[in-house]
Amino acid sequence: MAGDDSGEFQAGRSGLIVRIPEAEPVVRAWRDRLDPSARAGVPAHVTVLFPFLDESRVDHEACAVIGEVIGRHRSFETRFEHCGRFPGILYLVPEPDIPFRRLTEAITDRWPETPPFGGRFDEVIPHLTIAQGQDDAVLEEAEADLRSRLPVTASVSSVDLLVHDGTRWQQRASFALR
Template structure:
């Protein structure tokens, strides 16, 4: 094995996400402690497609295709009003979620050659992760999120664009954005 092969780094990965800064006052501190992506600089978000494409392959043509997809979808409002769980994740659920689900279906159909990672699950569950890889204190985190929602009320959000987020050595950053239609 050559030194170059032994010490090569993986390609920077990208994901497509709706950034949700409106959620930061409610759960930003929890995410900073309990969501590894937050510690790497990725703010509150709803993942639409991951992985997307390795960064060097995100060409102007790919971005044009992405903008064509997002132009078919109107900007939309949603609320974060529910707390849900997966076995090791606590999350906030967007309501209504149908516009997000339609956007995901269109994005996945428009980029069939993107890499796949991990298990494939039936049914997409739109969510904003608050705590990941947690097994202990799961119920306490759920109770904290529910208590905060009860005290502050649901979080009103607006999706205006899809962000291409890149994870490189320094952490996550916005690589590009594709606006949703303002029709």
């Protein structure tokens, strides 16, 4: 969800994710070693929106609206068959990715002041991060191992709200898809 920029692990920071527990047996060891968000308590996931609202703005009313927005979307299955790369980053590619894109669009339409990744990217590409800030040799080693362990199929039925408590990411709420 978050990179290793110091500001991204601030107390009160929040994000919306889709947990992918089916991927944990395949990716956990690599993520624990190579992804700072995993070490900070974030499970294997595809980010819906990060950063989201400051924790001080996530009250009962905000959660009700999040639940309403998320609840307009159907549950779906996704499959991770191969890896992708950004500079210094290795990730698994969800197929299809359209349901993730629609969730992100719906939340950002409702909260336009919270653009995905702070507006740093022209296009948001749904992905499950394995490694961040690594050189190509490390990424190649991880990718070679993962290729032999894919595909992973996952059922997506909810979106979770995580909040950083100053030390770790904690689940604050879960919102069901229909």
